[in-house]
Amino acid sequence: MLDDARLTPYTHILWATREGLEWFGKESFDYVLIPYRNASSGEVYGLNNFLLRNEGWTAIHHGEKGILFARNKSLFFTPY
Numbered sequence: 001m002l003d004d005a006r007l008t009p010y011t012h013i014l015w016a017t018r019e020g021l022e023w024f025g026k027e028s029f030d031y032v033l034i035p036y037r038n039a040s041s042g043e044v045y046g047l048n049n050f051l052l053r054n055e056g057w058t059a060i061h062h063g064e065k066g067i068l069f070a071r072n073k074s075l076f077f078t079p080y
Helices: 004-014 018-026 046-053
Strands: 031-035 057-062 066-071
Touching: 004 018, 004 046, 018 046, 031 046, 046 057, 046 066
Parallel strands: none
Antiparallel strands: 031 066, 057 066
């Protein structure tokens, strides 16, 4: 459960508001796991669309209920 101080930024980040994207940009997230839709309203979270359109992020797994995104710089492949 998020404490009250984190709930507002978290909500803004999920919906990709101007403030939310500013908060998101200040963090050093390498991965984001997010549901496709809001469970109550059925609306697609704005962060999904933002990350899908942002060349700095890649959807690396589409699950039954959500998407796992990785920041492109955090994908390291070791050739064998």
